[in-house]
Amino acid sequence: MSEPRVRLAGLEDLDTLAPLFNAYRQFYEQPDDLVLARGFLEERLRRGESVLLLAVGPEGRGLGLCQLYPTFCSVQAQPIFSLYDLFVPPEARRLGIGRALLRAAEDLALERGVARLDLTTARSNARAQALYESEGWVLDQVFLAYQRYPGAPRPAPTAALQQA
Numbered sequence: 001m002s003e004p005r006v007r008l009a010g011l012e013d014l015d016t017l018a019p020l021f022n023a024y025r026q027f028y029e030q031p032d033d034l035v036l037a038r039g040f041l042e043e044r045l046r047r048g049e050s051v052l053l054l055a056v057g058p059e060g061r062g063l064g065l066c067q068l069y070p071t072f073c074s075v076q077a078q079p080i081f082s083l084y085d086l087f088v089p090p091e092a093r094r095l096g097i098g099r100a101l102l103r104a105a106e107d108l109a110l111e112r113g114v115a116r117l118d119l120t121t122a123r124s125n126a127r128a129q130a131l132y133e134s135e136g137w138v139l140d141q142v143f144l145a146y147q148r149y150p151g152a153p154r155p156a157p158t159a160a161l162q163q164a
Contacts, residue, residue, distance in 0.1 A: 004063050004097045006104040009054035011045050014038055016062040017054060024065070024087035028122075041067075051081075053104050055088070055097045064088035066101040068108070068117075078115035081105065086119070086128070098128075102135050120145060 009017055018038035026032055044050040044067075055064040067085035072078070083105055088097045109117055119137070121128050133139070 004055040004057060004095070004100050006053055006055045006066075006100050008108075009045075009052040009065070011042065013052075013054055013062075014042055014045075016056075017041050017052060017065055020062050020065045020087055020089065021067075021085070023089055024085055027087065050084075051108065053101055053108070055101055057092075063092045063095075064097040064101055066105050068105060070114075073116060076115050079113065080116045080118060081109055081114050083117050083119040098131050099135065102131070102137075 018034055018041060021041055022032065022034045022037035025037060041052065045052065049069070051068040051070065053066040053068070054062060057063050065085065065087055066083065068081040068083055071080055071082055073080045083102075086098060086101055088095075088101075105117060108114075119132070121132070129139075
């Protein structure tokens with residue numbers, strides 16, 4: 001296979017992007033919902049809330065996607081990208097598509113004056129971790145990531161926390 005072509009995606013690409021994004025969500029154990037996947041991407045693109053990169057083969061078939069969320073680093077006082085979604089379907093893996101998407105994301109960051117790219121991945125996703133590290137991504141050894149779902153029950157504070 002020849003080198004995949006990676007380009008910025010737009011609203012005109014929704015029919016190609018949506019099945020890839022739907023499969024990505026299923027990879028993370030979400031239900032199959034093509035309508036939801038398409039609607040989510042359409043809203044992000046219409047509002048300018050994300051940047052989508054699309055890898056396409058010579059016949060124009062979608063081979064992978066990368067979704068970047070523009071945000072900021074207050075400490076550096078500069079814009080950054082959160083690389084939140086990177087997906088290559090199983091039948092297109094091991095062809096350099098993930099690597100091409102990562103490099104395109106970095107090129108776009110340089111072009112747009114973005115200071116840093118951040119990403120998180122599942123601890124069990126060793127294949128992705130190996131790819132990131134082979135491309136010079138560095139595992140954060142300083143910061144821990146926490147999540148809180150609004151409205152979720154709060155545990156009772158422990159005695160040590162009540163005294164703090």
